[in-house]
Amino acid sequence: MNRRRFLAVGSGCVLGALGAASGAAAGKLPPVDIGPANKFAQDAISEEFIKDDFFVIRYQGRLFAASTTCPHMGSTLQRDSQDTTRIKCGAHGSVFDAEGVVMVGPASSGLIRLGITVNGEGHAIVNRNQEFPQDKWTDKGCYVEAKQARQ
Numbered sequence: 001m002n003r004r005r006f007l008a009v010g011s012g013c014v015l016g017a018l019g020a021a022s023g024a025a026a027g028k029l030p031p032v033d034i035g036p037a038n039k040f041a042q043d044a045i046s047e048e049f050i051k052d053d054f055f056v057i058r059y060q061g062r063l064f065a066a067s068t069t070c071p072h073m074g075s076t077l078q079r080d081s082q083d084t085t086r087i088k089c090g091a092h093g094s095v096f097d098a099e100g101v102v103m104v105g106p107a108s109s110g111l112i113r114l115g116i117t118v119n120g121e122g123h124a125i126v127n128r129n130q131e132f133p134q135d136k137w138t139d140k141g142c143y144v145e146a147k148q149a150r151q
């Protein structure tokens with residue numbers, strides 16, 4: 001668990017304990033509008049939303065969001081500065097390819113993907129409260145077609 005997620009969960013617990021939570025569920029992270037999906041015009045790993053704790057990845061025409069939290073022990077991942085088609089963990093050296101599959105351990109599973117949909121305005125919206133482990137990567141809500149959003 002990285003710092004941002006820890007703080008979100010922690011603050012939600014405090015609010016819940018104080019009975020101060022309003023309509024929104026405690027600890028929930030707000031959705032992030034990443035703009036029209038077609039702005040990600042080529043297959044690549046984008047760090048534009050790294051402050052929100054996810055990469056935006058376009059891979060073989062599909063667009064998805066992948067958590068920056070390493071599936072091994074929770075350290076924060078970064079795009080590999082030596083090879084921008086890869087993601088690397090500085091803690092123990094795991095490396096992931098452009099799809100999020102482990103190339104080098106000790107991580108034993110791929111990146112955690114986050115929920116993503118396209119809204120009525122054609123913008124891709126990332127739901128950071130919805131997580132998809134590697135065996136769920138083909139599930140509905142785990143990716144959008146890059147051409148799905150409006151021009």
Ligand code: FES
Nearest residue numbers: 070072073089092
């Ligand atoms: S926490 Fe990333 S490889 Fe161990």
